[in-house]
């Protein structure tokens with residue numbers, strides 16, 4: 001039995017929080033693509049993000065994958081339908097799993113969503129939460145991404161910024177909002193800091209964790225058929241069945257569009273382990289080295 005090959009796409013290093021959550025739950029061969037040369041996506045238009053994401057999808061498909069996870073909240077929020085249309089494997093985004101988990105834990109059917117500016121403007125979370133019967137307030141927190149990348153995880157400046165953002169969000173939130181959705185790849189790193197700021201009664205939902213559960217279920221239930229086709233597709237149909245609980249060792253491969261050294265440095269912080277196996281990729285030219 002072979003392990004599934006899971007492609008993971010993000011604008012940069014943040015999607016490693018999703019990779020970490022998946023790797024803890026599911027043995028697989030993980031192929032991670034971080035578009036580090038073009039991040040942040042959180043300030044870009046939907047057209048641009050869709051174009052970048054489709055380029056990355058094509059690249060990952062060439063490496064042979066059974067499933068593609070869009071770890072980037074912004075790319076999911078702005079371009080999931082376009083990515084799904086371009087892909088030849090099933091695609092999982094982070095918005096729906098995050099919204100479904102929020103609905104599961106909310107008693108009052110009301111949530112606060114914190115995310116990048118682009119994710120908030122798309123209202124993808126508001127709409128997904130509404131489909132689950134929840135009202136929400138979406139709050140853009142653009143300073144969190146650079147603060148986390150700076151390594152200011154437990155830092156007075158980050159705490160001060162968080163108090164301001166969350167104070168503003170709480171003032172405008174629907175009555176009884178009892179869930180805080182971390183709708184950006186970088187935010188799980190500051191979850192302990194946010195935990196201290198929000199009321200104890202407020203549940204924190206992490207899209208990374210929720211997505212990992214969905215992916216695990218898909219693999220275990222062998223649901224990796226393309227939604228528009230009835231047969232398993234791609235290389236997988238020519239290989240032995242995949243196994244969620246196989247004793248084979250999971251492997252990690254990383255592809256980035258900017259400096260591999262910078263990625264390795266940041267990745268160690270995000271993933272909590274040393275990262276090797278990083279290749280530089282130029283989407284126009286293919287792998288350079």
Ligand code: DGL
Pocket residue numbers: 010011012014015039040041042043071072073074075116119145183184185186
């Ligand atoms: N990965 C992005 C997200 O989850 C955050 C970083 C960026 O703006 O590119 O929204």
